[in-house]
Structures are given as structure tokens and as C-alpha cells.
Amino acid sequence: MEISENALIKGIKRFEAPSDRVIRGIGDDGAVVDMEQGSYVFVQDAMTEHIHFEFAFMEGYDIGRKAVYINVSDILAMGALPLYFMVTIGIPAKMSYRDIQQIYKGMRRAAKEFDILLLGGDTTETKTDFFIDVSMVGKIVTRHYFGRNRAGKGDLIAVTGVLGESAYGLSLLKEGRTDRGLMRFIRRYRAPQPPYAVWKELVKHDITTSMMDVSDGLIIDLEKMMAESKKGARINLDQVPMPRLLKKESKESLALAGGEDYQFLFTFPPHKREALSSITEMGFPISIIGKVDTGKGVRLFEKGKEKKIAQKGYEHFGDTA
């Protein structure tokens, strides 16, 4: 890259939003923040070139925005509101200062949506691959954190939104199909905005027992939830919300195993069904797709008959928190 450290840090400083909450921001060994007593959630999630994205399919602006979104998604999934984030970007020589600015612009856009503040981080050279690693802190605003370990026997299983959109969007990009009518899928892949409005309703009505975001694929993520909760799940393929096109093109597996949708998967006790209906009746997309039972793992049914699960999801190394 053709720019000095000082110039780069000055450039990044411009993306810092002034705030009373931050006592000392970008420009020191660390940022200083006054925090009130409470429960806080810490997450950290990275995106690496060639593994999570290609610059051919995603521009710097999208990459910055997505790096923030995927961390916001983890924070919300725990029942917390995001507050602060730090970012490390690993910059290979091929990148220009303009590329880096675009990445910070994308981050700023996502940060504004959720009123989160950039505290700083690190910018480092890399020999070959670009990476971006965001850490984020949020504050629990619910009665209790939403863990993966709280699903109870008899709970119903639901998801927000539509699954498979992101994976379908990526497949379209790979095939070079970018017709106007398909852009929503590509947008979901490039900018997986967490479904904040429906999340707020779920929190307001205290619906959920267990919650997580669908990042690796419905089946694999639900399996993780069941493993942590020491339960088993049954889901009905007929009820899994997916774009009509996936059925038409026999790509249902993208909704089950595609991943990267960043919708919320959650369980709730049957007596909350009415409260949930009141939310869906307001127009918020939520689908009940199955039930928690004893046993282990996830079983898939279609028209009442059990179906073999061909592909569970995307097995990358994944989060450790």
C-alpha cells in the first residue's frame, strides 16, 4: 500500500463518531470507555479473502458492512444491544488507500444503523490475503441472555425471514446472473442486515427460550443448539421458509444448509404461540418449522415422512464463542 501509518490512522480517525460515552478514542494504546454495571456480551468474527468472499463478488464497502453485520447478529442473538466495536484489517500490498476507505465507509454505514461506536483496533500488513476481524461488545437488555442451551422439551422451533437467500445470491453471482429480479438474493449475500425490527418484537414480548443466528446453515446450527441444550429437534421441510425459486430449481438444500442468512433461529414454549401470532400479524415474517423433543440431533420430515439429510451446512472452523 502506498500510504504511511500516520496518514492511514488519520484517515481512519475520520470514521470515529464523537461520543460522550468514549473518554479516549482512536490515537492511544487503547480506547477508554465508561461502562455501567450489567451483563455484557463479547463477540469476535472475521472474514478472510478467498474463504468467505472474493473481491470479484464483493466490494470493499460491502465487506466492511458485512463484517459489522455478522457481529451485530451474534450480539442480538444473545439478547443484547451492540455498543462498541474494534476492527483489525490485514492489508496486502495490492490494496489501495481508496479500497481501505471504502471498507471503513461500509462499516460506518452499518455502525450508524445500530448506533455502535468504533473504538479503534489495528491495521496490519499481510503478505497475500486480505482479512477483516471485528470484535464487538453489547449489553444484555433482556431478562436473561438468550443462550443456545435453553431450548426446552416441547418448545416450538421458529425462524425469522426466509432461508437460502444468501447462498442462492452467491450461486447467482458465480453463474453471472444479475438480473434485476434476482438482486434481492445478491443483496442478502452482500449485506445480510440483521432482522432488527422483528428481533425487537421478540424481545418486547419475551417470546424465546433459546436463540442463535443462522450463519452456517439451518440444520448444522440447529444441531449445535440441540447439542448445547441436550435435546433433539424435528423439523418439517414444508414449513421451512424459502424463496419459491429454490423449489423451482430443486435447490431446497440451500435453505437447509446454505448458511450466511443471518436470520434468527429460536425456540419458544407453546403458551407463547399467541403472543408470537400477534407479531406475525403485524407483518413480521416468522415461520414455525418444528419442535424440540428428547433425543439427539435434528430429524427432517417432509409431508409427514422422515427424510435423510444430505448436507448439513457449511463446515468451516467457525466461532469459538
Add this chain to the structure above:
Amino acid sequence: MEISENALIKGIKRFEAPSDRVIRGIGDDGAVVDMEQGSYVFVQDAMTEHIHFEFAFMEGYDIGRKAVYINVSDILAMGALPLYFMVTIGIPAKMSYRDIQQIYKGMRRAAKEFDILLLGGDTTETKTDFFIDVSMVGKIVTRHYFGRNRAGKGDLIAVTGVLGESAYGLSLLKEGRTDRGLMRFIRRYRAPQPPYAVWKELVKHDITTSMMDVSDGLIIDLEKMMAESKKGARINLDQVPMPRLLKKESKESLALAGGEDYQFLFTFPPHKREALSSITEMGFPISIIGKVDTGKGVRLFEKGKEKKIAQKGYEHFGDTA
């Protein structure tokens, strides 16, 4: 790498220390921690292969340990005690599960020394380069945070320990010189343990106005402090603490511009000189090397005569917080 995501996360979970402070640790979308009211410091610092280290000179264990140390150093430099950390490691296919375990073992070793807890993070594939990115939270324990912006006119400038050891250690590794008598320099490079004991004394006696860690090189780091404090500094080469070998081999520049020593550079008002002497008399290595004045930048003197500064320090992209 030859291992599945689940197995890897299980392996990492073993490095999590059980604690009452952590309500929910590794295994969920995020970690949940109860925090009391106060001022907290957030830092994030990465190391990338080929830029910050070569596996030829550093093993996984050292890399993990150093990644924690450099973040602890930043937290201490702000006047805070480290509490929690998260880590993202970017793993190219060439690495084995054993390599990764070694990295976590190194992190655990450093974490134990400072009683810090691993909250989780992310493990991600990379195509070519390895990287490790640590974010850390600490709590301010001093009357006021130690910023780079608090150096006052007339303050004296001091450093802990000896400068140039780490850069000299790296130069020895590059030359293949690993004689027994030289190992301390190599150790300083591989495991730059923050000088915690002397830091505690400085905090106890409330000595410092401004503080930072010497990571990029004395001159460049002092310039940053002066820029933030809107002051100028004069330092005397004769008083800069360095290994005798550097003088013998005419490598004084390593003490001025070598970087990676992770000693503390600080300023203090003259009336604290006696309190500081009581610390050095206890055997803690501290050297007074100059004085803060009006003006701008750093001026170097040797035997009373001003000397041109040939090389200021290591200009990588650097921290942004």
C-alpha cells in the same frame, strides 16, 4: 487443516479457565460477562506471518504468548489491569492441529501470568498467510487513565528496562547466532513479557503523567506521545539504556528505532523524582532519558551536542486505538 470445526472448538474449549465472572463462555454466539461500573480499556492487536514473524524464528507457543503479551502491554500502558480476551486465528492449510494447540498453550501461559480469561473468538481458514488477532478488555485501576496526551512542559521522560534487546534478538536469529549468552535477547524478541512489577510500583506511587509502551521504537513512539500532548521532547543518547553489546557493535540505532521491546515510556513531573528514586533503589530498572519542552517532535543529544536522527522506528500501519 485435517480437523473438523466441532473437534477444533472442543479442543479450544479446553483452554478456557472456569470462572464465576463469566456467565457464558465458549460455545455460544457470544460470551456473557458481568461487569461492575467503571472505566474500561479496549485494545486489539494482530500479528501476521511474514510481516511480524516467521515460523523459522518463532514457534506456535511463542506466537500465542506474544499475541497476549502485546495486548496486555497496551492495557497496562493505559493504567488498567487486563481482564478478558478474545482471539481470532487465521489458519492456512499447511498448519496442523498440533500447531494450533501450541498457540493456545502459549496464550494460556501468558493469560495465567496476568489472570486474564479467554472468552472465545473465531477460528477461520486463510488461503496462504497465518494471522492471530487478539482483542482485550481491562479495567482502569489508576486515578486517571494514562494517555499519550498528558505529558506536560517540564516533565521528565523515562523508560523501564533496556531498549534494543528485542530488535537485537531478531538480528541474532537472522544471523543464526544462538550462543547461550545471547539467549536473553532472543527471549525478549520471542516473549516480550510486560514489566509488570515495575509498572505496579509506578502505579502505586502515582508517578506518571503520560505513558505508552515502546512497540515501534523509542523515537517514533515518543514522537507520537509528543504529537498527542502537543509538546516537544529532548532526549540524551548517553542516558538511553541499552545492552553494552549494541554499543560495541555500533548498533545503537536498535535501541532508538528497533521497536518490539514493550517497555514503558513515561513522563512525570520533577517533584516525583524522589518517589521514582525510591523505586529504582528497590532494584527496578528505570532510566531518565530526557525532558518535555515546548516545540514539536523529538530532538536527540549526545554529550550535549544535537545529533541527527537517522531512523525513527518501524513504520508499519500500526494500532488505531
